[in-house]
Amino acid sequence: MTIDHPAAVKLKERFGHLHLKVASFRGQTQIEVPGENLTQVVTFLRDDSTLGYDMLCDVTCVDYLNYPGWDKARFGMVYTFNSVAAGQPRLILRVFLGEAQLAIDSLVPLYAGAEWMEREVFDMFGVRFRGHPDLRRILTWDGFKSHPLRKDYPVTGLGERENYPVLDRDSA
Amino acid sequence: MPIEPTSLPDNVLTMNLKKVVNWCRRSSVWPMPFATACCGIELMATASSRYDLARFGAEVMRFSPRQADLMIVAGRVSIKMMPVLHRIYLQMAEPKWVISMGACASTGGVFDNYATVQGIDQFLPVDVYVPGCPPRPETLMEGIMLIQKIIDQHGMPASKRQPMKLSVQPNYRPTPQPQVILGPKLAAALHE
Numbered sequence: 001m002t003i004d005h006p007a008a009v010k011l012k013e014r015f016g017h018l019h020l021k022v023a024s025f026r027g028q029t030q031i032e033v034p035g036e037n038l039t040q041v042v043t044f045l046r047d048d049s050t051l052g053y054d055m056l057c058d059v060t061c062v063d064y065l066n067y068p069g070w071d072k073a074r075f076g077m078v079y080t081f082n083s084v085a086a087g088q089p090r091l092i093l094r095v096f097l098g099e100a101q102l103a104i105d106s107l108v109p110l111y112a113g114a115e116w117m118e119r120e121v122f123d124m125f126g127v128r129f130r131g132h133p134d135l136r137r138i139l140t141w142d143g144f145k146s147h148p149l150r151k152d153y154p155v156t157g158l159g160e161r162e163n164y165p166v167l168d169r170d171s172a
Numbered sequence: 173m174p175i176e177p178t179s180l181p182d183n184v185l186t187m188n189l190k191k192v193v194n195w196c197r198r199s200s201v202w203p204m205p206f207a208t209a210c211c212g213i214e215l216m217a218t219a220s221s222r223y224d225l226a227r228f229g230a231e232v233m234r235f236s237p238r239q240a241d242l243m244i245v246a247g248r249v250s251i252k253m254m255p256v257l258h259r260i261y262l263q264m265a266e267p268k269w270v271i272s273m274g275a276c277a278s279t280g281g282v283f284d285n286y287a288t289v290q291g292i293d294q295f296l297p298v299d300v301y302v303p304g305c306p307p308r309p310e311t312l313m314e315g316i317m318l319i320q321k322i323i324d325q326h327g328m329p330a331s332k333r334q335p336m337k338l339s340v341q342p343n344y345r346p347t348p349q350p351q352v353i354l355g356p357k358l359a360a361a362l363h364e
Contacts, residue, residue, distance in 0.1 A: 140287070141252040148286055157286025164254055167261060169297045 005029040007051055007091045014044060030092035038095055039105045045081060045091070046110060052086030056107060059117035061125045065151040073098040075125060079107070097127065106132040124149035197241070197267070198320040199229040204240030204264065206257065209247025211274040211306040218309035230316050237263040242319060245296075246306075248276035249289045261296055267326070269319050272298045273312060275305040 008022045008029060020041075021032040033041050045053040057080040064070045073096040081091045095104060106129035107114040118129045119138040126147035129135055137144060144160055146153055180186070207215050218225050225231045234240040237260045249257055261270070272292055275281040278301045280290035292298060299322055302315035354362065 139252075146286075153286075155285050160251070160286055164251065164295055165258070166295050167258055167297065 003029060005091065006088055007031070007045060007053070010048060010051055011041065011044070015041060028090070028092060030094050032094045032096070035095050035097060035104050038093070039107070039110070041093070042079070042107060042110055050086060051083060051088055053081040053083045053088070053091060054086075055082040055084050056080075056111035056114050056117075057082045057090070059107070059114055059121055061121045061127060061149075063125065063149065063151045072096045075099075075102065075127065077104060077121070077127070102126060103128040103130055105130050108132055123147070126150070194324055194326065198323040201228070201230040201242045201269075201316065201319060201323075202232045202234050202240045203230055203242045203244050204235070204237050204260070205233050205244055205246065206260065207244075207246040208249060208253070209276060211246035211277070214306045214309055214312065215244060215246045215273065218312045223309040223313065225313065225316070228313065228316055228320070237261070238265060240264055241267060242269045242271065242316075244271045244273055244312075245277045245292050246273040248281060248283050249292055250287050251289055252287070254289055254295055257292065257296065269299045269322065270296060271300045271302060271312075271315050271319065273302045273315070274307055275303070278303070281305065
């Protein structure tokens with residue numbers, strides 16, 4: 001099956017030496033990018049006049065721990081791009097990261113809107129974003145130690161909710 | 173000279189001061205809605221004209237805790253929100269009462285996860301638990317009437333409150349459930 005997504009064609013011309021893997025499922029095209037080339041590829045996608053991916057729609061992550069038949073690294077980053085002005089079809093970039101090197105370049109210098117989305121991925125999965133201006137937790141509270149969306153984190157938590165002060169009638 | 177009832181004019185009544193103060197308090201319970209989820213919708217319905225909480229003097233929802241004396245915690249509370257709830261509770265002036273409305277506020281409900289408080293009574297003193305998911309407006313009213321009962325028995329000046337072991341007795345009889353008619357296959361499967 002040939003994939004005629006315009007971004008895939010252009011990326012093949014420009015980054016042929018990286019041997020990017022392209023996959024398409026039900027009209028959605030995703031391209032697997034090595035982590036160290038992410039900024040380069042995204043800058044090209046954004047600045048190319050015909051592609052013009054000017055909107056970073058979503059940044060999220062998937063934990064593939066114990067996923068049946070999985071042979072790639074454990075964490076899969078998902079970047080969804082829209083091309084609003086140029087009108088190209090939506091594009092998904094995937095970057096796979098192992099547990100040992102759980103860090104990736106931040107896209108905040110390219111898309112300001114990535115800031116909170118990357119903070120959420122850091123909060124939920126523990127992925128470090130290099131060059132992020134303010135990499136703090138965003139959903140869980142200060143002092144939370146774990147990353148709750150990882151598959152090896154128990155649903156009821158590791159006792160984090162027991163450490164709060166208790167008000168009774170005499171102290172209130 | 174002690175006051176004698178006969179010496180008072182007809183339009184003066186003598187009464188226990190505690191009783192008068194408690195009557196004032198019970199007839200003007202101003203709730204502070206801490207509505208975080210679907211229970212808040214029922215809370216709004218309770219205050220609106222169909223159920224009309226004004227009949228109990230409790231229709232004035234105050235969004236400032238300093239003007240309220242009953243906090244209704246309606247909905248699930250996340251642990252990150254717990255300091256906010258604490259702070260609002262501390263800002264309320266005495267005497268104050270707390271209703272934990274619905275399954276989530278009382279026990280965490282179905283949300284037994286790392287982020288949700290498993291019952292606000294782990295962190296706050298709660299006076300009345302209103303069961304339901306969400307409770308119907310009638311049930312919430314029953315809870316507010318229980319608060320009024322607590323106020324009636326509450327001393328003045330405020331003494332240390334003790335559990336009163338009050339509970340709502342259902343004042344209705346459930347109608348029998350309709351008989352389920354099963355086909356032969358399903359009946360055989362259930363029989364096994």
